[in-house]
Amino acid sequence: MAEGMDPLERYYGSLLGLAIGDALGAPVEGLAPGMFPKVSNFSGGGFHQIEPGEWTDDTSLAMCLAESLVARNGFDAPDAMDRIRQWWRAGYWSCREAAFGIGATTRAAIEYYEAEGAPFAGLTSEASSSNGSLMRLAPVPLYYMEQPKEALLMSGESSRLTHATRLCIDACRYFGALIVGAVQGVSKEELLMPGYSPVRGSWLSQPLTGEIESVARGSYWDKAPPAIRGRGEVVACLEAAMWAFASTNNFADGALAAVNLGEDADTTAAVYGQLAGAYYGIGGIPDAWRDTIVYRKKIIRLAERLYTASREMAGK
Numbered sequence: 001m002a003e004g005m006d007p008l009e010r011y012y013g014s015l016l017g018l019a020i021g022d023a024l025g026a027p028v029e030g031l032a033p034g035m036f037p038k039v040s041n042f043s044g045g046g047f048h049q050i051e052p053g054e055w056t057d058d059t060s061l062a063m064c065l066a067e068s069l070v071a072r073n074g075f076d077a078p079d080a081m082d083r084i085r086q087w088w089r090a091g092y093w094s095c096r097e098a099a100f101g102i103g104a105t106t107r108a109a110i111e112y113y114e115a116e117g118a119p120f121a122g123l124t125s126e127a128s129s130s131n132g133s134l135m136r137l138a139p140v141p142l143y144y145m146e147q148p149k150e151a152l153l154m155s156g157e158s159s160r161l162t163h164a165t166r167l168c169i170d171a172c173r174y175f176g177a178l179i180v181g182a183v184q185g186v187s188k189e190e191l192l193m194p195g196y197s198p199v200r201g202s203w204l205s206q207p208l209t210g211e212i213e214s215v216a217r218g219s220y221w222d223k224a225p226p227a228i229r230g231r232g233e234v235v236a237c238l239e240a241a242m243w244a245f246a247s248t249n250n251f252a253d254g255a256l257a258a259v260n261l262g263e264d265a266d267t268t269a270a271v272y273g274q275l276a277g278a279y280y281g282i283g284g285i286p287d288a289w290r291d292t293i294v295y296r297k298k299i300i301r302l303a304e305r306l307y308t309a310s311r312e313m314a315g316k
Contacts, residue, residue: 007145009281010183011303014138017251017277018062019299020289021269022055022135025259029056033225033262040256042292048100053292057101058135058270063093063302065158066139070305073313075140075154077119081161085110095294103132103232109162122164129167131237133159134175135267138274141176142183142306146314148198151180163234170212171234175275177202182278191279192246194218211235220246230261230268237264241271251280252289 027046042052064083086092109121144151155176194217220243248254258269
């Protein structure tokens with residue numbers, strides 16, 4: 001980790017890291033390990049016939065959330081859901097003319113929002129504990145960076161738009177805590193300590209649910225693939241992303257470790273990329289990867305707007 005890194009470099013890294021992980025993993029999404037040649041760089045193809053550097057719904061929904069936070073000066077559930085709906089219905093913040101890659105839980109939430117007008121439209125059934133809110137999380141802790149307690153709260157609230165189970169909410173709360181810590185320049189050793197939080201006592205006053213607490217305590221340390229899997233379920237996804245971050249010492253190696261788990265490869269790597277990008281900063285991401293990402297400059301400008309908004313809110 002670069003000492004004394006400008007926090008803006010970490011904002012760039014987090015949003016670009018998300019998009020890069022998404023784009024690296026998209027061509028092998030849905031394939032089990034062993035069903036594809038080992039990924040070492042951007043490629044094309046896959047279920048969505050991706051072009052190198054294109055990303056999927058993971059990045060689109062994160063950018064929808066980021067735009068909402070900046071436009072509304074904070075988390076505004078109706079506005080956020082409007083933008084998510086616009087992505088699905090009109091291709092807003094898609095890297096193509098139309099949206100693609102929507103998950104079943106997110107689609108159900110959009111349809112409920114359209115029918116009932118309730119912005120917190122997430123399903124609460126245990127079967128809907130997928131990774132669709134974790135994959136888009138980074139803009140929330142980035143926006144509330146100067147208010148860590150609020151960052152944790154709003155990270156959880158942002159999940160409820162589409163994923164309202166306790167597992168999903170707590171996964172977002174914990175991962176939001178890690179992103180805040182990474183942008184603050186906390187060492188990897190400290191980030192990976194059992195139950196890390198930038199807010200003292202946060203998991204005592206509002207405990208994490210059992211399976212998320214297990215990951216927060218380091219369940220991934222004693223596992224390796226195939227026990228670590230890049231599945232679409234939120235606990236498995238969080239654990240896999242944390243394994244990729246903990247078991248490598250640079251952005252590229254961790255991203256490829258996440259992608260080569262297969263299955264929900266784009267989302268595992270997108271989740272990893274949010275945290276690793278914040279930790280290593282934009283300078284820690286290979287130049288060729290940064291330059292290949294579709295709408296790279298647009299994503300960078302949005303990161304700058306999040307950074308500026310965060311500091312303005314804190315009076316800096």
